[in-house]
Amino acid sequence: MLTAKLDCCDLCEYCAHSPYLVCVEHPQRVEEDSCSGFRLATKAIAIPNDSLAWYGEEWQPEGASYYDGELILDPVQRLTLEQRLEMLDVHPLFTSRCPNCEMPVPKATEGQIHWDCGHCGWADDSV
Structure with a gap:
């Protein structure tokens, strides 16, 4: 040949x-x-010491991602598909309303992870 x-x-x-x-x-x-x-x-x-220079992008395993140069493992999905779809229907982050009394909830601010209703006392305890 x-x-x-x-x-x-x-x-x-x-x-x-x-x-x-x-x-x-x-x-x-x-x-x-x-x-x-x-x-x-x-x-x-x-052979460069920096993996970014060698591969052209930072290598990351499945189930993880780089954020600001640090490898962060993706969170384990604890909710089923049905539970996630229900959360889209009722959670104040997506509806801007309390799931208990349907009163408007103030718009989310950046980094907000906890939700409370001032009218009925409903509190988001998912976190």
Whole structure:
């Protein structure tokens, strides 16, 4: 099998890094599936310490995400699909109304995690 270049050619000390030549030992093409003259070029391999520079993006496992450079595990979903849909229908965050007495609840402020109704005393204890 005649190949112009093998996958490992760019890591070889003899690589010409040219579109016209493959390497010093095989100027035109490699005639086998592997190269008998391969010699690892230690200067050519530069492995950065920063994973962002190496992969182009920060690697993150499934179920986690990076926020401000810190790996944060995603919260475990404790609610079923039905419970989540019900929350969309009744929670003041989405309805702006108390689920108990239907009175308007003030609009949410940034970072608000607790909800109370001033009219009937309903309190959100989900957190």
